[in-house]
Amino acid sequence: MRSADGSRSGGYLTPSGPTKAPWLGILRTALAVTGGAAVLAAVVAALSTGAGAAASALSGWFLIAAFFGISLLVGHVVGRSNPSGAIGMFVVTYAIKVVGFAVILFGLGTPVWLHREWFALTAVGAVVLWQVAEIRAFSRTRHLIFNDAADTTPEGGGLA
Numbered sequence: 001m002r003s004a005d006g007s008r009s010g011g012y013l014t015p016s017g018p019t020k021a022p023w024l025g026i027l028r029t030a031l032a033v034t035g036g037a038a039v040l041a042a043v044v045a046a047l048s049t050g051a052g053a054a055a056s057a058l059s060g061w062f063l064i065a066a067f068f069g070i071s072l073l074v075g076h077v078v079g080r081s082n083p084s085g086a087i088g089m090f091v092v093t094y095a096i097k098v099v100g101f102a103v104i105l106f107g108l109g110t111p112v113w114l115h116r117e118w119f120a121l122t123a124v125g126a127v128v129l130w131q132v133a134e135i136r137a138f139s140r141t142r143h144l145i146f147n148d149a150a151d152t153t154p155e156g157g158g159l160a
Helices: 022-048 051-081 083-108 116-139
Strands: none
Touching: 022 051, 022 116, 051 083, 051 116
16 A cells, blocks of 8 residues: 555555554643643633632642643653553552542631632543543543554465
8 A cells, every 4th residue: 555645665654553652742732732721721710710819720720730641640650661561550649649638628728828629620621621531631642452463374375
């Protein structure tokens, strides 16, 4: 099969393999989507309520980005050496993060400058957008499910 534009060497298509380091690409996509929305929310919060509301909106995004970003970074580190073990590490990391998240929210209390509405709305929006961006980015990665069988037939001796 030849490529339409002949851009490949010899004009033939080459097979592609799995996406290298898919977790970092997913992380970049999710950070870009949610970060842009958080900045927009912070601008609206600053204009309508004040600087404390803008800081609250950015704090809500930061907590969610850190919460979900840690999983993708762990997946990247573990996935490089043991791709099938990455999913198991996601589960372990998730359990640890839930406890850490609870400690942060309940242990530190509510700072006086925090606007709960802007913090909560931005955090919930970030969760929804993060999930959408993560699923979309993941659906565009390539995963090797089966190894190609090595061709052991003599040249020209295939079954016909």
